[in-house]
Amino acid sequence: MSIPSTSIEDLLLTADRLIAGHRLGATPAGRHRGASLALRTALEIAVDRTLNAAVPGLAGTTTRAKLLCLHCYTAAETARRSKAVWSHLCLGCHYHQYEIGPTHDQVRAWRAEVGELVRVLAP
Numbered sequence: 001m002s003i004p005s006t007s008i009e010d011l012l013l014t015a016d017r018l019i020a021g022h023r024l025g026a027t028p029a030g031r032h033r034g035a036s037l038a039l040r041t042a043l044e045i046a047v048d049r050t051l052n053a054a055v056p057g058l059a060g061t062t063t064r065a066k067l068l069c070l071h072c073y074t075a076a077e078t079a080r081r082s083k084a085v086w087s088h089l090c091l092g093c094h095y096h097q098y099e100i101g102p103t104h105d106q107v108r109a110w111r112a113e114v115g116e117l118v119r120v121l122a123p
Helices: 007-021 030-056 063-070 076-093 104-121
Strands: none
Touching: 007 030, 007 104, 030 063, 030 076, 030 104, 063 076, 076 104
């Protein structure tokens, strides 16, 4: 399995910068969506690393399927939290004209949750 060269720490730092408003050319909604994407990617890499250490060969599997497998290799609560925040982040990443994007407080809460999950999932 090929792990992306971007590190989880870089992605979390990018999310932190976007949440803090360090990208002056972007709208708040754009920064929140960008932070959501960085957080989702960081969580996906952490899940990939955890599963790859336990069961190599899941690289071609969807993230949704990997999250279902995760409960076999981590605590049930960790797997549940990972699936829940990943689902929220997926919604937060996508633009729909008829929906309001994620709020600053939502993205900050997701950042805290992903940071904790990344720590727990570290092999």
